Amino acid sequence: MKFIDKKSPVLVTGATGYVAGCLVEELLKLGLTVNAAVRDKKSESKLKYLNELAKVLPGKINYFQSDLLHDASYDDAIAGCELVFHTASPFSFKVEDAQRDLLDPAILGTRNVLASANREKSVKRIVLTSSVAAIIGDNKDSLAMPNLEITEEFWNTTSSLSHRPYSFSKVMAEKEAWRLRKQQVRWDLVTINPTFVMGPGINPSGTSESFDIFRSFLNGDSRIGLPDYKIACVDVRDVAKAHVKAGFTPSASGRYLISGHNSGTIEIGEILKKLDPSLVIGNKTLPKWFLWLIAKRINSTRKEIATSIGYPFNVVNLKSMNDLNMEYLPLEKTISDWLCQLKES
Secondary structure, eight states: OOOOOTTSOEEEETTTSHHHHHHHHHHHHTTOEEEEEESOTTOHHHHHHHHHHHHHSSSEEEEEEOOTTSTTTTHHHHTTOSEEEEOOOOOOSOOSOHIIIIIHHHHHHHHHHHHHHHHOTTOOEEEEEOOGGGTOSSGGGGGGSGGGEEOTTOOOOSOOSSSSHHHHHHHHHHHHHHHHHTTOSSSEEEEEEEOEEESOOSOTTOOSHHHHHHHHHHTTTTTTOEEOOEEEEEEHHHHHHHHHHHHHOTTOOEEEEEOSEEEEHHHHHHHHHHHOTTSOOOOOEEOHHHHHHTGGGGTOOHHHHHHHTTOOOEEOOHHHHHHSOOOOOOHHHHHHHHHHHHHHO
């Protein structure tokens, strides 16, 4: 049981990120002091939206310049913190060097943040932003799970540096965190494993992979149709709330799949067409063989197409609802709010 003193500052790494921005907003609403670890604390453009939140919300932000790859880079930011939210990690499906661009920052960053926690005696709990990608790699993997249900007990065993390297980086970073957790007894670890994150962030011009994928629905990329690709998804605002609940719920423990809906690209397309009939989204379900042929053109691989298209993806979110009292926003509201934000930006 870890009772966190809300009078002490809380650390958020990667504070300008998509999920982290909404997390900082939630913490500021509670009147907390947020030690925000960022790459460049002098960048007015990067900090613009966090500063706007700090002006109108009761909490306070202190900025600290930190780098995932630099040892002791988080020592100043973590001073006096009982609670640490480690959200910083690269998120990209398109990289030139998976080892350099994904794996090293994910593992070394986790190692460096947790090393700082070991040096700071005030730390009681670390909440790590992991991913459903650390639990399952390919949709086909769910066929080996009881009742085809994806739960927190599983680990992704099929991703690698050459096949879904982003997913592999999430597996290795989370495993490293649990390894380091076992080496000490002062702080405990809770991981948040969200599914595909959607919805309006604090920055309407967000550049995360989530924004890029959603924009592809809006810019005509889907004019000839959509693949039968099942996904689970969750509102970014719910992900932020899950972090806060995981941090301040004394009984929280282990891993938490944070997911609002088992859905897919076809359903998302239908919702978008309902919200905005002017969007050019085709009604045709693209055949798997066609996607396999054009895999490279759609920034995928033939192996990814073969192991995910047409397979189920059913995430069970009961642990988050029971332990963290999570309630999830309707999918249509998430998409509607996000669509409005992007149109206005």
